[in-house]
Amino acid sequence: MSLGFLPQLPPVFGQPALFGALLLAGLLGGELVRRLLGLPRITGYVLAGVLLGPQVSGLLAPGALGEARVLIDLSLGLIVFELGHRLDVQWLRRNRWLFVAALAESAFCFGAVLAALLAFGFQPLLAATAAAIGTATSPAVVLLVAHELRAAGQVTERMLLFTAVNCGLAYVALTLLLPFLHLEHAMSWHEAALHPLYILGGSALVGFVASLALLWLADWVGKREDRQFILLVALVVLAVGAARSLNLSVVVTLITLGMLARNFDYEQVLLPLRFGYGGQLFFVILFVLTGASLEFTALPAVAAAVVAFIVARYLGKSLAILAFGRLSGVRSGSAGLLSLALQPMSGLAVVMVLDTAAMYPAFGGDLGAVVLSAVAVLEILGPIATQFALKRAGEADPAAGSA
């Protein structure tokens, strides 16, 4: 008797099963962590990922993680787009001290982390690369915590603004360091000089073209929330795809798209952005996958450097905000909370490390371990810090409960 219609055993699950399993695991992890420990759901998503990942159960094999890279890119794309969309250039123009504070926040943080890593004897160029990655706050964490707490107020707004600025600057810094990495790897100088230009210019151009297309199509579609939502997702996904196939930066492309869509909308064709439940799917996927790709094994070996990295990062961010926060008109007391809220690191940093290490294996060694270990720690602690800061600032909606 031939039962050829039966699947092979064990059955091979494809992308849909992976997608569903990730969502389910994230949902369960998030709820359990919130109910049992009172911690933010994000922490639960990440822990679910850690449990599924190669480091614990191995249910998510490294191969599956590779396949899921497209999901990470899409999720990050949507999140970074929303962040860019929140970046109000008019605000920075009206409030110059705020602009200074945002620049200082990135600069101080970069400087502090760089100094700490140099003190540990890391090679300057690689240390600078790690410091650039450390400058960025996790856009996904701050956005999701703000969403789930339904937070609104000055600390929330500034947290999102500073995150947009430090992510953008981190990417620019990382790209500008490329020529030096190239030269160390004995590439020709013009290749070294053209590569960052290509990445920054190309990403900005794709973002610019996509923003024009978005505004033009939104005008044509009209002010209907459902249709504009589809349009938005379509263009974000297209822009992510274009950035990937052209070897450009997804982050720079999408931040540019979000920012220009907001600030070029002179005719006011775009409705306010609401990703709603659809957006949450991507958040959950992103955090579970990030959890699965977290790297804990190296942590004991590099613990001291990791602690120095995290402390320096915190000091850099808080010094700048304490110094310039008052001048930009934030009430006393909230400067400390704002610096706490900006601590999370996550998927974005993992992607940056992986991309850099892929090009320059030297980076993948100890220094990669330090950054990835710091990400692992801050991926778990960061959401807790952000939630605490927003609640303490009185900007969370009490009815919203915990993130």
Place this chain on the structure above:
Amino acid sequence: MDEMDFKSSVELTLGVELELQLVQPHDLDLARDAGDLLARLEKVKLPGAVKPEITESMIELNTSIHRGHLTLAAELGVMRDAVVREAGMLNLQVCGGGTHPFHSWSARRIFPTERFKHILERYGYLAKQFTVFGQHIHLGCANGDDAVYLVHMMTRYVPHFIALSAASPFYQGEDTSFQSSRLTAINAFPLAGHMPFVEDWAEFIEYYKKMRALGVVESMKDFYWDIRPKPEYGTVEIRICDTPLSVARAAQLAAYAQALAKWLLDERPHPALRAVYLVNAFNRFEAARFGLRGQLIDPFEQKKRPLAADILDTLAGVMPQAEALAGADALAALATDVRRGYSDADWLRERFAANGSLAHTVRNSAARWAGDKPGASG
């Protein structure tokens, strides 16, 4: 000194309170930053005062006392500019209008003062639904008896002020079909409505003491009447107007109230009439629902007539008083809009029809409040 001693003030002096909306630019919903904005404004020298209101999405401008509407308008302009500038530093926009078109009342947060917490405890969800925005006009009175007479006589003109200020057609994301939907939120309060028909200040004090003894109220503040005497300021306070979309209109309304009060107090055209309160609810509804296209029952003449015609006749009738108070231009501007049958509510509906989104309607309205050319912002 008793809180009910009527402090004599210079007759017909003017003061205005304006409740304003704070809006966050990224989604044009109400913001929650009143505390931060007020902290910034404390450091700015202003002719009047800026105060918190019931929820963290509102602030209130209080002008100083004025003889006429011209200096009042100038002061309102100065305060508006300061508030818009400081709000800009916090990435907030400021808006006129009687309601926010689409905010969700349940998302509102009570401003943390004892009085507002008490109101939340006492009135429950009504307190959050009270996130509506009105203009109050104070008119100085020489004594309590004048104030009582003025309250009764002004009641006939309540529909005028509703229709002339109406700027809340949208509420909770819907076109309510009303010109002023804000009044509906106020009607829900048990002590909303009007002052009882008392003959003079002595009788009013008697009434007030009885209500206090019964435990119905604790202070005059507990009466949410359309028009009420305010003994500690020595004024009559007209509380029926929506906050208009511009300070110019706010000053025009004050000029009209002042001229009308001058006519009523100088000429005493009628003795106070109990029947005013028989038709009040009907008149008030007509004006809130239909605005300038509504009807009005005149309790003195005992006949129904179009509200717009009644306003135009009254504006013409008190023009001599307005001229004496240097307010003729303001009344003429009001009359022009009445003849067109046009109010701020119509402007808001026009903007919505043109741009198809309430969020953008709020953006237009904020631009108008800030003093941009109306319509120029799209």
